[in-house]
Structures are given as structure tokens and as C-alpha cells.
Amino acid sequence: MENQQRKALMDLIARASYQGALGIFAGAGLSIDMMRERKNGILSKDRNPIALSWPLLLRECIDILGLDQNDYSDEKIVGLGYPQVASKICRDLINSEEDTAPQTYPEAALLLKRVISTCVARYQIMDEVTRKDYERWLECIDPQWLITTNYDLLLENVLGSDSLIITPNERYVQTAFQKPICHIHGTGIDPETIVITNEDYYHFFSADDYWQNRLPFLFQENLVLMVGYDIGDNNVSIAIEKGNNTYGTGVIDVFPAIQIKYRRVEEGDLRKEPYDYYTGADIDVNSNFNGICVIETNDLRTIFQEISDACEYYRVCTQDGAADTEDVERENTSVLGTLTPFSDEQTLEYLKERVLGREPEYSWRNALNGVFSSNQYFNSVLRAYNQPILDDYLISNLASLYSESREDLQFPYYDYTIIYLLGIIEVIPNRYILPTLFHKICQVFSDTSRFLCLKDEGHCRHKGKGQAASDTWTGFLKSDRILECKDFLWRMVFYYAGNGGYEGAFSFIEQSLRYRRDHISGDFAFNDLLSYVELLRSYRDKITNLALASLIRP
Numbered sequence: 001m002e003n004q005q006r007k008a009l010m011d012l013i014a015r016a017s018y019q020g021a022l023g024i025f026a027g028a029g030l031s032i033d034m035m036r037e038r039k040n041g042i043l044s045k046d047r048n049p050i051a052l053s054w055p056l057l058l059r060e061c062i063d064i065l066g067l068d069q070n071d072y073s074d075e076k077i078v079g080l081g082y083p084q085v086a087s088k089i090c091r092d093l094i095n096s097e098e099d100t101a102p103q104t105y106p107e108a109a110l111l112l113k114r115v116i117s118t119c120v121a122r123y124q125i126m127d128e129v130t131r132k133d134y135e136r137w138l139e140c141i142d143p144q145w146l147i148t149t150n151y152d153l154l155l156e157n158v159l160g161s162d163s164l165i166i167t168p169n170e171r172y173v174q175t176a177f178q179k180p181i182c183h184i185h186g187t188g189i190d191p192e193t194i195v196i197t198n199e200d201y202y203h204f205f206s207a208d209d210y211w212q213n214r215l216p217f218l219f220q221e222n223l224v225l226m227v228g229y230d231i232g233d234n235n236v237s238i239a240i241e242k243g244n245n246t247y248g249t250g251v252i253d254v255f256p257a258i259q260i261k262y263r264r265v266e267e268g269d270l271r272k273e274p275y276d277y278y279t280g281a282d283i284d285v286n287s288n289f290n291g292i293c294v295i296e297t298n299d300l301r302t303i304f305q306e307i308s309d310a311c312e313y314y315r316v317c318t319q320d321g322a323a324d325t326e327d328v329e330r331e332n333t334s335v336l337g338t339l340t341p342f343s344d345e346q347t348l349e350y351l352k353e354r355v356l357g358r359e360p361e362y363s364w365r366n367a368l369n370g371v372f373s374s375n376q377y378f379n380s381v382l383r384a385y386n387q388p389i390l391d392d393y394l395i396s397n398l399a400s401l402y403s404e405s406r407e408d409l410q411f412p413y414y415d416y417t418i419i420y421l422l423g424i425i426e427v428i429p430n431r432y433i434l435p436t437l438f439h440k441i442c443q444v445f446s447d448t449s450r451f452l453c454l455k456d457e458g459h460c461r462h463k464g465k466g467q468a469a470s471d472t473w474t475g476f477l478k479s480d481r482i483l484e485c486k487d488f489l490w491r492m493v494f495y496y497a498g499n500g501g502y503e504g505a506f507s508f509i510e511q512s513l514r515y516r517r518d519h520i521s522g523d524f525a526f527n528d529l530l531s532y533v534e535l536l537r538s539y540r541d542k543i544t545n546l547a548l549a550s551l552i553r554p
Contacts, residue, residue, distance in 0.1 A: 003272045008285035009258070009295060013307055014314030016223035016255055017142050023218060024141075026148040026155065028053050029228025029262055033300045034126050034134060034154045051123055051152075054082050058089070061115045064536075067092055086112065087198040100535050109199070113191040114494075114532055116151060120188035121498030123152040125439065133301065134158045140308040144174070144222070147215070149185040149229075151194060156181060157435040165431055167193045168204070172214055184211045189430065189491045223255035225307075227300065228262070256293045260303055263296055270296045395440045414469035417448050422476055430487040442495050446505035454515045477516045483525055490529055497536055509533070 016022040028051075035051035052060060062072055067089065070076075077085055090108035093101055102108040135158050146155055156163045164178040168186055185204075186193030195204050205212060218224070259277060263270060276283050277292035285293075297303040421441060425433070433441070451466035452473055476482055482489075493509060496502040513530040517523060 005273050005282065005285050006295070009274045009293065010307065010310035011314065012255070012285055013141075013223060013225070013258070014310045017311045018314055018318065020144055021222045021255060022141065022143050023222045023224050024143045024146045025224050025226045025229060026146060026150060027227070027229030028150060030148075030300065031123060031150050031152055031154050031228070033228065034130060034158075035123055036127070036130070052119065057116065057119060058082060058085055060119055061112060062089060064115050064118070065089070065093060065112070066098060067096070081198075083196065083198040083201045086196045090197060100531070109197055110192065111532075111535075113186075113194040113196060114490075116194060116196065117188040117191045117490075117494045118498045118536070120151045121494040123154055125499075126154060126157060131158055134304070135160075137304040137308045140311050141304075142311070143179065143225070145172070145180045145182065145218070147182045147184060147218070149183075151183070151186060151188045153187065153189065153435050160434060160436065163434070168195065168211060169193060171210065172218075182211075184215075188494065190487070191490075219257060224257045226257065226259045229259070256291055259292060259294045260300070261294050261296050262300060263298055265298055267298060270298055272296075395437055412468060414448055414451050414466045415472055417444060418452075418469045418472045421445055421448075422472070422481075425485050425488045426481055430485075430491060433488070438491070438495075442492060442502075442505070445492075446496070446502050449505050449508040452508065454511060473512070474515070477512055478519060482516065486525065486529070489526075493529065493533060497533075506533075 013022065032051040032053065059069065059072070062069055071092065072085065072088075077088070080088070089112055090105055093108040093111065094103065094105065095101075102111050138158060148155060153165075156165060159179060159181070162177070162179055164173070164175060164180045165187065166172060166180050166182045167190060168184055172182060173180060183193070185195040188194075195201060203209065258274075273282050274285065274293045274295045275281060277294050283291075283293060295303070421444065424437075424441065448466075448469065452470050453466065454470065454474055454477075489509070493506070496506040496509065510530070510533045513526050513533065516526055517530065
């Protein structure tokens, strides 16, 4: 017989979703599930070694940095929390005998964060079936916001242009067309934002930290689904405690926090009914319970499907009564379409007119600047309303240009491809280049870089084929334009280093950085990036599990 309290809890989740009062708090367990592999079309039940839990991530960093794993055995780090272990890694790096060892603690901490970014770069390409499943579930569950301690962009990969990345240095914002994904511990595309060491957490938990003061209100004013996370973690417990102290007791119609607890057990060993986190007692969901409720699962996908079904059923059951609300939503959408200077179709035609109506070498910087800058209102709406078709258009043209370059005697298209790529990364801010477009850029650049040489090199194998493209690339390296792309180049290095099959592109980026250093007198802008690339190579013999083991060869 169906558990009535479980059904009541699903109804409560669905009501919160319908009322726009549902949020998701995601931990490492969600990323691990998203990265599970498929073998012969069947989802593996095994843990995917690519997506790492916190302790495994730190051990991976210890390997890459050439430190001794024996110094981090269970006996040696007994009583230390993971942030303290991260701080120990930084101190040991300073005391390392390696020539490239950092000299100060801040330098060591930044190096550790960059290595973490390299590890996290492996997470970006999930199984397409999995991606579509999570896209469908999140669309149906419709959280108003997502908060995560994960450094990866898997949620952005799923939600695409519906997502808005928020880092620890930024404030929470609510938009009509995008779901804020708040990376309260930072992201791999901006290593300096990563929270990992004991000192980082000291600042994060300080009384004047924005997110420490914002989280309690989000937890108290919404129903929060905690997925892949342990309530015992300080991020959660402090937020709940502060929220309770702020609101007090006796508040009517406050939603509970719900932990989706993953247990690696058989179905029959799971506890079917929801229960109180603190007492373990069964709860009556309909009694205005506003504590912390736990619901168990041995498969996150099953529970997401269950919640999704409940939300869909709730919407169907309330459809008649919500007719007026739907009319208002339709009217708002119609008004937006009237106010937006360009519809999706008009955006596409606008781009074709600005770009395809001219010779392919026409500056993409001018064309994209026309899209992003010439109309201030269009610029503000584009991310939320027109980005899907813009991203698809950019990806499609990248693929078409490179395909044309592979045809006989179509050598100019190598140049057109580089011009196109540079136009994108120079105009669109790094944080707005979402995973799907970013992957395509990396793939196309990797393929094209095989036909490039640096302008002053006389031994270029493909000088005839890629001469114009090489001139364009070296011109970019010597110009100040490259300074605006530094964050993107860091991100590209992390991606090439963290994923197999990109030896050539990784080496070409390294050569390009050296070329910039050697040809621009007094230029130190990229010394840190070049030093990091060289460090990865210096530790190549000590790398065990990363794709770097095959990427960086002696």
C-alpha cells in the first residue's frame, strides 16, 4: 500500500513548486550521479571515478602536485577536517623541494585551486541521455533557485541558457527567465573564487559574509530540497540554525527543509516513510511540520522522477483553478515579445544580414558587438530570451566553417574559423559562454590548431594551408586584445589538461604563451598561466588517474 505520508510530502513539494517557493541545495552527490556512465545503453550502478567526492578530489590534487600520499594517510590526518587537509597541502607545497614550488601561502592556495579547476574540467561532458533526463526533471520541478557547493558547471550544462551563474563575490538575484545557480564555494572557471582551505572557510563563515546572512532567509522562506548533501555539514546546519533564530517558532505555513538521503542499499532496506532528521521519528506532513524531513533513496534518478511526476500531477489537478494565472503569464509573455526589439527569428536574420551578407573575413567583433552593444535593451534581454538560438547559431557556424576548411583548396576557411572563434571569445564574457558552446569552441580550436604555426616559425608543417590563419592568430597574440581573453584561456587550459585527446591543442597553447612572452617586451600578463602549464608537465610522472597521464607525455 502506498505510504500516505510519503504521498503527502510529494504533494507538499509539488505545491511549493507551483507557488514558486521551491529551491534546490546541491552537493557533490548530485554531480557524481550526473556523471555516471552508460555501458551498452545501460546506466552503470558503479560510482564514476571522474566525478570525485571531496576527499578523493584532495587526494587527486596531492598526486598532481607531487606530494607524498603517505603524509596524508588516515593516521597522519586523524582529527583534521577536509579544509584543514587542504591547508596542510598548501603548507607542504611551500616546503617542497621542487624548483617550481610556491614561495608564499597565498601562492600555494591559488595553485591548489587551479589544480582543482583542472580536475573539475573533466566533469563537463555528461551522457546525453542523462543530460536530457535531468533537463526534463528540473523543468518540471521548476525550482526558483539552485544553490550548490560544487565547483563544476553540470547544472549549467543541463539548464543551458535558462541558468544564471552567481559566484561567492556576487549577490543573489531573481530573474524572470533564468534560474540563479549560486556557487557559494566558487567555480572551476574562476579558481580564485574557490572555497577549499581552512582560511577560506574562516572568511566564508564570518559574520559579515553575504551568503552566511542570505542563506537562512532562503531556507526559511522556501521549501528546500537538499540533494547529494549531508545536513551535518556546516553550510546547512548554520543556515538552518540562523533561520530558526531569526524567525522564531509559531510561524504559520513555513515549509520544511527536505533532505534526499542517498543510501547504497537494496530497495527493501530503505525506509519508505519520511522522518524527522533529529529524532528519527515518523512525521505527520500535514501537521505543519517545519523541521528537517528526510526521505531515503538508493537512486537519485528514481526520486527525481517521483518528484517530477508529483509536480506534473499537481499542475494538472489545479489547472482549472489556475486559468487566470495562466492568462496573466501568457499576457506577460506577449508583452515581452512586443517590447523585445528582436524575436528569435529576427535575431537570426539580423546576424545573417550583419555577417553572412558579407565576406566571411568580415570582423566578427564588429558583428557581435552590434548584437551585444548597439542596443542596450537588447543586450539586457539577450541572455534570457534569445541566447538559445544565438548559441545554436554560433555552434552551427563553427561546425560549418571548419567543415568547409576540410574541403579541397578551401584553405581560407581556416582563417575564417580563427576569426570567428576570436570574435566570440573577445566579445562574449567568459562566464556567459555556457558549457555547450565552450565545448564546441575547444573542439574546433583543437582541430584547427593542427594547421597553425606561429608566424616567425620556419618549420610549420602546414604553412601553405594555414598561413592566413596563422597570421591572424599571431596578430591576436601580439595585440592587447588577448588581455581581455585571459580568463577564457585559463578555462581552455583547464579543459585541455583535464580531458584526454587534446595533446596538440594543449602544446599549441603553451607555445603561443611563450611566443607572447618572447615577442612582447616586458609583458608579464601571462607568466602565471605559462608557469601553471609548465608545472603540469613537471609533474607528469606522478600523475595517476587524471587524463593528464595520457595527455602530457615525456
